[in-house]
Amino acid sequence: MAETIGGYLIRRLGEEGVGHVFGVPGDYCLTFFSLLEKSPLQVVNTCDEQGAGFAADAYARIKGLGVVAITYCVGGLKAANTIAQAYAERSPVILISGAPGAREQARNPLLHHRVRDFDTQLKVFRELTVATAVLDDATTAASEIDRVIALARRHSRPVYIELPRDMTLAEIAPAPVRSLPAETSDPEALAYATAEAADKIAASKHPVILAGEELHRFRLQDRLMALVENSGIPVAASIMGKSGFPESHPAYMGVYEGAMGREDLRDYVESSDCLILLGAMMTDVNLGIYTAHIDRRSAIYAGKDRVAIGLHAYDGVRMEDFITALSERHWAQRAFPPFTHPLHPGPFVARDRKMTVDALFRQINAFLEKDMIVIADTGDALLGASDLFISDGAHFLASAYYTSLGFAVPASLGVKAAAPKLRPLVLVGDGAFQMTGLEISTAARFGMNPIVILLDNDGYGTERPMLDGGFNDIKRWNYAGLEQVIGGGLGIRVETEREMAAALARARANEAGWSLIQVILDRDDKSPALRRLTAKLAERVGGKC
Amino acid sequence: MAETIGGYLIRRLGEEGVGHVFGVPGDYCLTFFSLLEKSPLQVVNTCDEQGAGFAADAYARIKGLGVVAITYCVGGLKAANTIAQAYAERSPVILISGAPGAREQARNPLLHHRVRDFDTQLKVFRELTVATAVLDDATTAASEIDRVIALARRHSRPVYIELPRDMTLAEIAPAPVRSLPAETSDPEALAYATAEAADKIAASKHPVILAGEELHRFRLQDRLMALVENSGIPVAASIMGKSGFPESHPAYMGVYEGAMGREDLRDYVESSDCLILLGAMMTDVNLGIYTAHIDRRSAIYAGKDRVAIGLHAYDGVRMEDFITALSERHWAQRAFPPFTHPLHPGPFVARDRKMTVDALFRQINAFLEKDMIVIADTGDALLGASDLFISDGAHFLASAYYTSLGFAVPASLGVKAAAPKLRPLVLVGDGAFQMTGLEISTAARFGMNPIVILLDNDGYGTERPMLDGGFNDIKRWNYAGLEQVIGGGLGIRVETEREMAAALARARANEAGWSLIQVILDRDDKSPALRRLTAKLAERVGGKC
Structure with missing residues (x-):
């Protein structure tokens, strides 16, 4: 029996080293999800498409390719920001979207999930990816799949594949392999x-x-x-x-x-x-x-x-x-300059005093071990983390340029799927956590064990020094209480260094599920880097420079 | 002193009857938020931009115009799906996005939040709106603002306004009023x-x-x-x-x-x-x-x-x-046919038996009062609600065509802001709630009192009858426990009709905050409409028709 388009796509992803697909199912992609479930690839379905997009970005950074599978428009457009991030930060993510069947589209009907035209979503993703393919032709589907996978790798940027649902099980026509011309230097x-x-x-x-x-x-x-x-x-x-x-x-x-x-x-x-x-x-x-x-x-x-x-x-x-x-040239030998990494972690002596941002990062620095990977969300979580000492192996992930809030918790799902032996240590602010932090639910479902350190400074702390107002306030949650709501994890609230030391030890020992440490910080406390950054940004908020 | 572009925009929104702006601040729009805060308009900042977009859609349906204000790309693209919904469902939403300052863009630098080009976000929203305006010229800003507001109203569809941050306080040049030509019939x-x-x-x-x-x-x-x-x-x-x-x-x-x-x-x-x-x-x-x-x-x-x-x-x-x-014609009088609305609510006698979908909707039907507005999320919440008896006044909201999951809870924020005397009654499935349900936090912050009825059937119940698999499972939360996490509300878990009756009474009396009733339903239970619909949809999932 000939291979189907969906089957070919899944086989090719596996050959490229992809082992997991992140997504949320919907009726336009159900058949594809069903094929995935029967394949060697594992489906990790997240609470929201935004979570799937961020998880796939993190996965791609580690494995060289990440995949999101979602339904038409109501799924794809929810992931638009995460694909934009992958573009800006050079992460090779493949977005696979279901779509109305090619035959269903024939008389241009108003099918559910449709925005303006049937190609509206395609047009949106042309702006956010380096290549797009619509698999509406069995004779070109294989070469189109190969082409966009190759382009995702070549540019290390996202691509878009649209699979009309009635083509999922269509038999693929054997086609000659078309590979991209090699890139060579002049x-x-x-x-x-x-x-x-x-x-x-x-x-x-x-x-x-x-x-x-x-x-x-x-x-x-x-x-x-x-x-x-x-x-x-x-x-x-x-x-x-x-x-x-x-x-x-x-x-x-x-x-x-x-x-x-x-x-x-x-x-x-x-x-x-x-x-x-x-x-x-x-x-x-x-x-x-x-x-x-x-x-x-x-x-x-x-x-x-x-x-x-x-x-x-x-x-x-x-x-x-x-x-x-x-x-490969012959170099006259130079000695490396004697330059000490100042935050090379020494032991941290936790005392019975109120936690500060400065102490928190020193404490985390001393806590980090070789099997950990730090994932920093945008805000002081990122700025404060810049001087953490990361053991060898690219064990630091962030959206450091695109700086989208809400990346870190879902990214820990991607990391854990891509590198099961690594322990994700997530640093996230309270504002970002309220956007996507509930994806710890997905960690619980799939037995993943991120340690989430929530820097709770009661609002958008990065913005307050630029220009403050009620719009920088958010509701303070009892985040630690999510232990009772979601299950499969551990929630701890800490106010002092000593409580933090105990919490970190408990989290380290909690191998089976997620841990969430809500660290209460003073509203105006911030890392030195944030202090310098916000002073600079404040000058520009009003267009003063 | 001359009026600023930001000031003009805010004044015009007020003149159009807008009293609330939904959004999330960021450095590219902080000055605009600061202007908003000093204006008669109220800022309702949500947990995530997705929540703001859905809230503004609901607000627009009630007030005739709704507004989202967000930052560049990392904010705007998170709201892409909600603007697409407003397009598909004909809701006049104005998306106002901050952007890098016109002068900052001059040498084409890689500013944070940038995707590909500076106009990437603009190009995306050209596909999802009926009009766009970039307010980078003080001599045309006023007429551009007037034009897109008028087009939003005329088409009852969304429009996009981009405000470079250094133009927010730029003095607006007096410009002649340019109104759209009137629409007239042939x-x-x-x-x-x-x-x-x-x-x-x-x-x-x-x-x-x-x-x-x-x-x-x-x-x-x-x-x-x-x-x-x-x-x-x-x-x-x-x-x-x-x-x-x-x-x-x-x-x-x-x-x-x-x-x-x-x-x-x-x-x-x-x-x-x-x-x-x-x-x-x-x-x-x-x-x-x-x-x-x-x-x-x-x-x-x-x-x-x-x-x-x-x-x-x-x-x-x-x-x-x-x-x-x-x-206005003269009609020969006809009598309305004697056709009884079969679900005209009679009293519901709650018994001590396990809740079913059928009983739930009959019980809700009897509970509805004239001051309530029903907001149904996609799935059986919508299908089951189609035969509810809604008192007069367009008191029913849903994303019934675009059918995006996650609309209903954030929509209740928009409804409450637009019509404070109405009590939102939200019907939402567990899958949709995990996407945006935590926006009850925003309800708590702003003293809003939606009654959220969560149909907990342990996963994507609308999809199971079409094609089932592990991808339709989600983690079952103790949703009622959110009372302890978020605060400002009431969480109740019910399994029987009698428990539901007590829960509805408590929710009704809880005037000051949100109420969440987690209704445990059998995994395979469904409304008659859903039963008929999914049988029909299942035929198409595999492209069979």
Whole structure:
């Protein structure tokens, strides 16, 4: 019997290393869900499509591909923001949407879930993805599936697949394999760029690498390591790139983020006579909301397909080839500068005093173990986390550029599915938790054990210093009480360091389910990074700069 | 001092009768929120943007205009699905999004919350609204604001306004008022259409009006009443149009929805020799998932700008003018047929037996009072509610065509803000509640008192009969326990009719806050309408028809 379109799609996902699909079923995608259930892939159905989208993004960052399956419009459009995030943050997510059957659409009827035209959802996702495919033709379905999967990987960005429900079980026509043309560097441009960069680095006194998120997205960590170890050039990370380079390595200096970050590191980076930016998107967040003082004349910048040295650029040079070529040169050995990561965790002595943001992050830092992965939501959870010491292995996830609230709890589902041996440690503010935090219910259903640390400062603490008003208030919940509502987990409320120490120990021991630690913080308390950031942002809220 | 763009926008909303703005603040819209807070409008900030979008939709249906204010992309795209719903269901919602300042965008930087281009969000909302405006020019801002407000009203559909943050306080340039050209019918076409329709009606034996949602959206209830009382033609409602015509009126026959609805009414409507469809969109849900047997040759159909009689149509005839013209004719008097609304509530005797779906709706029917408005979420909450007896005044709200899950709880916020004297009675399934139900928190914050009746049948009960699998399961929560988590409300779990009677009485008396009644139902129990519907839908899931 010939393979069906749905069957082919599922087989191809499995071949690409996908083991889980996140989503919410609906009548336009029920047949596909039924096929999934009979397949080796596991369905993780979340409370809301927003949760599925964020979970798949996190999964994609770890496994190289993540999948959301949802129904037409009422499902897909709920996930629009999460797909936008995957685009902005370079995460290869495949959104698979059911749709009315090709034959049902024939007379243009007003079928339920329809917005304006039958292709309205498709048009929306054309804006939010790098490729779209509508599987309405059995003769092209296989090559279309292959094409969009390849494009998701190539760009490390989301793609959209629409599957009309009457095509799910349609027999797929055998089709020749159409693969994308290979990406190659322009050999001459590569040679020139490498030679010029190498000369510039060799002539410099204090070169430093700023390692960004694209190294992680395109799986170039090993090449970076080869370059660093051969050349002796030290490494700082952007906040989006945090943990892409092992933080225990003697070459690692910490997170650079302009005026938001630590002063000693900022001075070192900004006074470098050769700053090498690798895969670090020039976002406002990476650049400390444009407080970075980087002298372009002495900088080298490599992005996915382009290298810039000083004020001129080489197009058609792939970052991968550029880093490889640099790493293979013969370098005069340099010693890594003696630069101590200041938050390298020592023991934390918990005392019987009221918790502060500063103490909380020091306490968490001492608590982190090698099997943990930190997932920080937007707000002070992210800013405060930038100086946490993350053990080796890219164990830090955040929406550090797109900065969508509500990412972290659902992301822990994706992480746990992608890497079952890792323990997700979620840092989330109370505002973000009220958006998507109830997805701990999904953790309970699937036996996942995230430790959720909820920074409860009674509202939108990141916004208060910019411009305050009643709109920054939210209702204070007894979050710990969710233990009784949802089940399958542990809820603990803490006010002091000592209570926190006990709570962390209980959470660590609670291997079977979720743990939620509600940490009561002063309404105006904040991390140093947030203090610096909000002062900067406040200037812009009213358009003053 | 000249008025600012933000100030003008707020003043115009107030002049249009808007008293509340739903939203979530963010740095790109903080200044606008601050202006709102100082204005006579009240900000209702919800837990998530999805909640704000649904609340504004409900508000718009009652007040004729609703407003959502959110931040750029991470806020706006979370509300995409709710704006799509407003489009599909003809609800005039204004989405106001903050955006990076016009000057900040100048060098095309990677500012946080940006997806692909600065106009990506604008392009998305072009697909989901009838008009968009970017207020980046002080000389056109006033006329643009006026234009999109007028278009929202004219089409009874959503519009999009983008306000770059540095324009919020920009002084608006005085501009001439530009109003839309008036909509008028083609007088000849109107005269011919009216005459032909009147003849057809006069010659018929059993004419019947099917009243749809557009009568409510375009505020034509009074004209319909005049027509009905002058002519003696009885009225059935579509499910989307339910409660647009007063259900206590002797002309009212109930909800017609093809094979999904009551058989006696279906027979009456389908055997009519002159079926007059007024403002009823020909959606699959309105037509009982295309189980309606309507003979087009004997039908008259009026939509917003078009009248069809039999198989030919008159363009340029406005529904409003057509109904007015018909109502003003001299009609030979007919008596309304003696047709008893079968669910006209009698007293319900609660016994000590396990609750069933059937008993639940009869019990609710007896409980409803004139000050209540029923808001039904998608699923059996909606289907079961179609035969509830709704007292006069359009006191029934649902997403009956777009059928997005999660509408009802947030909608109760919009209803309460729009009509403080009404008591929202929310009917919602457990699956939908897990998506947006925590917005009861917003009810608590703003002292609103919805009564939420949660039909807890342990999963996606509407989908199980179509195609079941583990993907239709969700975690069963102790929903009543939310009383302890959120505060400001009452949570009650019931299993029997007698417990339900006590719970309803307690909820009724709980005037100050939300009430949540978790009703435990058998997993496979369902309303008769759902039983008929899912049998029909199951045929299509696999594309069999």
